[in-house]
Amino acid sequence: MHGRRVSSTSKPLFFRSRSYRYIALAANAAFLALLSYWLSTNVDVSNLQKHLQQIPASAIIVGMMMNAAVLMCFGARLAAILDARISACFLITVTGMTFNGLLPFRLGEGAKLYCGGAFFQLPIGGLGAAIVMEKLYDLSILLLLLAALSTSKHLPFINVGSPQILALAAAAGLGALLIYRTRVAGLEHLSRRAILEKFGLGRILEQARVLLARQKLILPASLTLLIWSANLSLVLFFFRVVVPEIHFGVLDAMTLLVIASLAIAIPASPAGLGVLEAGIAVYLTNVHGIQTEKAITAAAAYHLVILLPHSVITAAFLAWRFPLSKWTQPSLTRISGE
Template sequence: MKSVKYLVALLITTVCLYVAFRGVNLGRAWSIVTDQDRIRLLPLAAFSAISLGVMWIRGWRWKYLFQSEHHATVNGLTTANLIGFTTNNILPLRIGELVRALVARRKVEGPMSYVLASLVIERIFDSICLLLCLVIPLAYTESFPPAILKIAQVMLYLLAGAVVLLILLGNKPHTAEKAVVKLTGLLLPARFHEKVKGFMGMFTEGMKVLRKKDVLVKVSVLSVLHWGAVVFSFRLAFAGFSFDSLPWTSPFLTLGIVGMGVALPSAPAFIGPIHWAIIFSLHTAYGLPNDDAAALAVVMHILMMVPVTVAGLIAMAREGMTFGQLRYGAEHLDEAAEPEQVSVQTD
């Protein structure tokens, strides 16, 4: 099964890289990157710094998804974010989300199922914000190419679905729990069914945090702050390449399509999909030459990934963790009889 996943990720990465850089004059793209009259280092440095800084905002937001008795801290959850994202940047098969849960479980006094529930909530808020990034440009731009309009149309439906799902999880968590338990009872052996039943009980408790209006407001505000900072950082990256003629909506649309791209299975560090997303959005929607967009995509990718990865490696060293331990913990997460007992293997 793993070999199939590896092959699928490799195939998607290869296809995305081919489509993204097909027809690109690599010599001209390199000349753009090395053009001292064109490249502005300060905006690019700020873009890179914000890419790292938003990890702290994510930790701040994540803290509000836990109860007070869990004693969650912003620094502890930021550490979990850094290590999780670093794992995605270096190891295959996207186990970073499970790693985030494993590290967070060491930082909070709560069961693993509750931690995983908080990640589900977090991802729903992220999805809503990214979908809004695709919708906003449509309200302020008279026309887009058909390919962009089709993507936006699909995203509108997904946005509506994400909002409905958030409402249902907040107001009817037990309904979702009963549905999952009943379904697994029909499909799985009794011993696995009991594990799922116990897991879903605590998972449902985690979803109940959405009923608290103050939590909902705080998480919503911090989600907007987080993704607003990312949009601003994209604008800075564009300015760093002197792409000043791009409209103010361009970082919104680019970020929205990047969000779609990185959801695809791929090689570590989202190689392929992220390059395709940046080049496709800027060239197709705004007419930026392929060579220019390709140069920007490569530099943005490096400036986004390197600071987070370095910080994550430092965090791993401080926590005494290795990639082998994290991989082991992620692979055995679903094999534990009690989810809250799963931890990083340190032997």
């Protein structure tokens, strides 16, 4: 009974409007068309193919294995926040990442809510609060990386020693502590508002309050550091192998990790497609003097490494949850009955 209520609550949150899906698909198609046009007019396709063939298959395979380990850390962090099974949280995480890769405007976060509620009977309010906490953890690390890079001249669009970036990084940590200290009383009072109860939001806020009331920060914060360290190691390994002719150090890896994170966070394109490649290619060509086609192929190969593992896992998971027999068997039964 409880699982049915959670599922019904989660369904309207995910793909609520059919027209909104069509708008998202149209935005994808328009963006991909513009990207294809730019590539056809600015890039030598034959040279691009030559550089693609030169990328070692071992770099792709090892990179995907490293990314799979990162995905497991993401699942472990969500499990630590929710106090839930790691396997369930791992599948929720990769499903959200995959739908973020297919759809713009970060609609994959809605997929995480739907997956957690419909498949694993997790409370939507608690899962929503956990997703927000994940973003706060990642934002804090990202701001700290920006603060570190602002003093190293590796990000020319940020003033060296920018106090604004340092202040933002400090504010993120203080804000997280403030939310942690005031979480229970504020949400408990808010969840009892009559207007929220009328629209069924009071229960969701109460679920979020319960999650925050028993939240421990040390383990999720430690896993966040592990996630970003593993991602940094992946970037460092991959680009050292793919572009061995340049000196690619830790600061370079930090810069590309920041560029990739910001590109993926931009809601205008699915999985930062095109934006990520452009950001990495601009850095490699301007800072290290790499040929444009080679920089684009290296960026595209890295994007494949971080995109394919969770996409394959999600496809297998959805195929297991919705086997073909579930769709074909009813029609065959009706035909045999007739």
